[in-house]
Amino acid sequence: GAVVSQHPSRVICKSGTSVKIECRSLDFQATTMFWYRQFPKQSLMLMATSNEGSKATYEQGVEKDKFLINHASLTLSTLTVTSAHPEDSSFYICSASFREPYEQYFGPGTRLTVT
Amino acid sequence: GQNIDQPTEMTATEGAIVQINCTYQTSGFNGLFWYQQHAGEAPTFLSYNVLDGLEEKGRFSSFLSRSKGYSYLLLKELQMKDSASYLCAVSGGNYQLIWGAGTKLIIKP
Numbered sequence: 001g002a003v004v005s006q007h008p009s010r011v012i013c014k015s016g017t018s019v020k021i022e023c024r025s026l027d028f029q030a031t032t033m034f035w036y037r038q039f040p041k042q043s044l045m046l047m048a049t050s051n052e053g054s055k056a057t058y059e060q061g062v063e064k065d066k067f068l069i070n071h072a073s074l075t076l077s078t079l080t081v082t083s084a085h086p087e088d089s090s091f092y093i094c095s096a097s098f099r100e101p102y103e104q105y106f107g108p109g110t111r112l113t114v115t
Numbered sequence: 116g117q118n119i120d121q122p123t124e125m126t127a128t129e130g131a132i133v134q135i136n137c138t139y140q141t142s143g144f145n146g147l148f149w150y151q152q153h154a155g156e157a158p159t160f161l162s163y164n165v166l167d168g169l170e171e172k173g174r175f176s177s178f179l180s181r182s183k184g185y186s187y188l189l190l191k192e193l194q195m196k197d198s199a200s201y202l203c204a205v206s207g208g209n210y211q212l213i214w215g216a217g218t219k220l221i222i223k224p
Contacts, residue, residue: 034211043216044158044202093157103148104212106157 003027004096006107013084013114020080021110023094029074030096034104035067037090044093050077084114117141119215121203126221127193135188135218137203145206149177149188152217153199161188161201190220198222 003026013019023033035047035056048069050056056069068080077096081088091111095104119139127133139147146165150158164170164179164186176189188201203215 044214046211046214049211091155095157102145102206103160103163105160109157111155 002098002105004094004105004107006094006110008110009108010111011113013112015085015114016083018080018082019084019112020078021092021094021112023077023079023096023107025075025096025098025105028096028098030077031074031098031102032096033071033077034095034097035069035077035079036093036095038093038109039090047079081112084112086114088112089114117207117213119203119205119213121201121215121218123216124219124221126223127190129193129195129222129224131193132189132191133193133220135190135201135203135220137186137188137215139184139186139203139205139213139215141205141207141213143207144181147177147179147186148204148206148212149175149186150202150204151199152202158202193222195222195224 005024007022033050036044038044046059047062048056048058050069050071052071052074058064066082071077091109093109095106097104121137148163149161151161152158162177164177169178174191179186200217200219202217204212
């Protein structure tokens with residue numbers, strides 16, 4: 001149980017375009033979903049936390065207009081990287097939690113390369 | 116401030132035992148998690164401790180001392196596939212996890 005999927009697994013896009021990443025909880029309804037990014041050999045960096053039906057809470061330094069998060073249902077959250085630039089190239093990972101002690105279950109991640 | 120410390124890298128031999136330590140200072144505490152992350156993959160949940168003591172799960176055990184702000188992950192009978200990063204994370208009580216930078220474990224034959 002507690003499976004989270006993420007799509008796409010890899011995406012290459014041109015600078016200036018937008019990319020949407022989907023995160024789905026397949027066998028449970030997620031109370032909260034989280035979006036992280038991870039640069040090579042670095043730790044996870046939380047970007048934002050979202051609850052279904054409400055606005056996402058962004059971490060300091062994360063531009064909410066650049067990284068649009070939509071948490072439309074208890075099983076789906078999307079992250080849109082708008083006007084992507086090469087420095088946005090990273091590994092983006094979503095996670096979801098639904099019950100105490102609220103451990104987070106991670107999707108497989110999306111590797112974004114902006115050329 | 117909130118801080119989680121764990122060693123950057125450790126090396127161990129196949130078949131041996133290794134202990135990965137984690138110390139934390141957080142404003143709240145609702146439990147401590149250990150995750151495993153293989154290179155290029157997302158983290159996977161290993162263990163959760165909220166009470167003092169040792170939790171054993173097969174070859175992996177996790178220990179917590181809340182008074183000392185200390186935890187360790189113990190891996191026994193090491194296998195090559197255990198080569199990965201091990202992340203310590205503390206729940207501060209608001210659903211969010213405060214993450215350590217991770218310990219890269221290298222297993223040698």
